[in-house]
């Protein structure tokens with residue numbers, strides 16, 4: 001696959017993420033200042049224990065007894081404000097980054113070439129837009145919070161402990177590394193399990209979505225038991241992994257506490273030795289132990305930060321990979337307001353991937369303005385591919401396609417596509433009203449009367465009129481509330497309203513019954529008047545009137561001519577024709 005994207009290394013990713021933080025540098029600076037203040041209040045809290053014990057309880061100093069509560073309140077006010085500023089500041093930055101990234105991703109998605117969508121499924125793309133973005137922002141802000149605030153807190157507390165008693169602080173040298181190691185081990189196990197949980201959640205949602213969307217197939221083919229068994233398996237996996245995680249968590253808490261208590265016991269033991277006992281007041285001792293316990297929480301977070309960062313980096317990589325996809329090329333500069341409708345294909349060759357086989361081979365034909373050119377051939381012979389090249393959904397391998405004598409690559413993409421109306425076999429309707437579906441993309445310029453006129457010409461008005469809400473009827477997701485024929489007629493109304501000089505009909509009637517087809521046939525004939533039309537039709541009767549019929553086989557034109565000419569020649573087309581009449 002010729003993807004221009006290489007996976008970036010972590011450093012580049014940080015740098016790039018930082019560019020998203022830059023506009024909010026002021027909030028960032030304020031947050032960091034607030035973290036500094038917060039960290040000092042933590043040490044301050046431990047420090048307060050010393051005068052609290054020595055001054056209030058031992059010396060019974062009335063000044064200290066009076067001041068103590070005020071000090072505590074003041075400390076907590078400062079701490080609270082600092083905490084709020086940090087949380088609010090980082091949160092504000094994170095939400096802005098999330099919004100900006102989403103906007104960028106969406107704008108990129110709308111402009112990506114068709115082959116990108118051929119290669120990716122919508123589930124993957126959705127999860128980038130929904131989860132990856134959130135994960136990046138939360139990992140980034142959490143990591144900043146932990147790395148800066150928690151390290152500062154730990155340093156402040158350590159400094160206080162050393163100040164109190166250098167001798168006792170030696171304990172830290174033993175306990176901290178051991179606790180860090182334990183937490184690190186546990187968190188890497190957590191990460192492994194979390195990944196499995198994430199995957200199994202993916203499976204749970206994947207299987208559920210399939211049976212929700214395919215509920216008819218599940219029912220008609222009696223797939224209930226199979227689906228239940230399949231679901232049961234992933235559901236079980238999910239439970240097992242969650243239990244593993246829960247067990248790890250449940251075991252780790254007591255282990256960490258035990259190690260801390262070992263440290264504490266050692267401190268108490270050392271403190272009881274006469275050499276130490278003389279140098280330390282009860283207040284210092286309590287203050288020391290308080291600080292020791294207060295170190296645990298930030299330490300725990302600090303040892304977990306790497307796991308969090310790794311998750312964030314993976315998500316950032318996934319987001320930037322999407323953002324780095326090359327959008328559709330629009331290098332054309334020639335403007336085209338309204339084409340005459342002359343279409344020329346000259347020696348067009350095409351393949352979807354450079355490593356896959358040739359799909360179209362040396363295709364040449366000309367459609368004069370107002371003519372109808374029909375394409376017939378077995379399924380897979382390249383008809384859809386051939387007409388989709390006209391809209392530049394894909395780039396040619398070689399050859400040329402021209403409209404009014406201008407290479408379509410030289411036209412501005414928007415202008416080129418403005419000349420085309422497409423009606424496909426699979427009609428895509430948007431979850432909106434009938435009126436908005438008919439007027440899709442040109443709502444600002446059209447009146448209700450024009451929409452109704454288009455609906456009438458498309459023979460759609462007959463059924464729209466019958467609906468309780470008429471044009472304002474909501475069609476449901478992808479138009480599920482309408483029948484296939486109704487959807488098709490709305491698509492034709494949409495094409496009529498668009499009033500483009502070139503019309504492409506790709507099996508527009510293939511899935512309809514003959515009653516619906518009769519309606520649509522009339523609608524199509526209205527649509528084809530005074531337009532250059534490329535029509536791919538399943539039923540040969542719909543194309544007998546075409547100015548030229550092109551017969552495709554395995555990506556090549558094997559025959560071309562009018563209906564009567566081709567019948568007279570007695571080759572492929574005549575054969576197809578004969579087969580179809582036998583079917584009837």
Ligand SMILES: Nc1ncnc2c1ncn2[C@@H]1O[C@H](COP(=O)(O)OP(=O)(O)O)[C@@H](O)[C@H]1O
Pocket residue numbers: 118352359377378379380381382383384385386
């Ligand atoms: N998006 C795509 N990516 C890769 N191959 C494709 C794609 N669409 C169609 N093909 C292949 O191109 C060939 C022609 O397909 P198509 O143009 O849809 O034929 P037709 O419309 O005549 O049935 C088929 O072999 C098909 O497998």
Ligand SMILES: [Mg+2]
Pocket residue numbers: 383384385506
């Ligand atoms: Mg096709």
